[in-house]
Amino acid sequence: MSTLAQLQSGALNGAPHIEISDNLTEFPVELYQQVDTLEILDLSNNHLTELSDDFHRFTQLKILFCSMNAFKELPEVLGKCQNLEMIGFKDCQIKHVSAQALPPKLRWLILTGNQLTELPDSFDKTPRLQKLALANNKLVSLPASLASCEALELIRVSANQLAEFPDVLCE
DSSP: OBOHHHHHHTTTTTOSEEEBOSOOSSOOGGGGGGTTTOOEEEOOSSOOOOOOTTGGGOTTOOEEEOOSSOOSBOOGGGGGOTTOOEEEOTTSOOOBOOGGGSOTTOOEEEOTTSOOSOOOSOGGGOTTOOEEEOOSSOOSOOOGGGGGOTTOOEEEOOSSOOSSOOGGGGO
């Protein structure tokens, strides 16, 4: 695991994988020195509430983990990240996911342990989706557009408020 001091000193320049858990309250602007090389970014276990509006500048980013932070919504800027395939915002405080937050190449979406009551009905825009982890939320239904996710291999919806088995999963 890296530190903010290492990032600020330039010791992580050119690194394809950066993991920082250093009580961050703001997105470290020094990470923008890595926009062309960073493929995996893990900012879990911090105190972040948002990502910057120009986060999509990370053109090579494939995997983003921001679990155990204080996000109230899945950042919409993620939808502009053209190569982003895996998103993990586990155990944050997310109450809202907009359709614009889902990137086109999304394969894994991990939103376990949040406060979601609904999801956008736009999963037809994520045909590569393979894994969807939604356990421990407050979902009462699943969107019909999940039926278009033909690559979906795993969905976790335990510990929600689903009254019956979601018919969309049979489709």
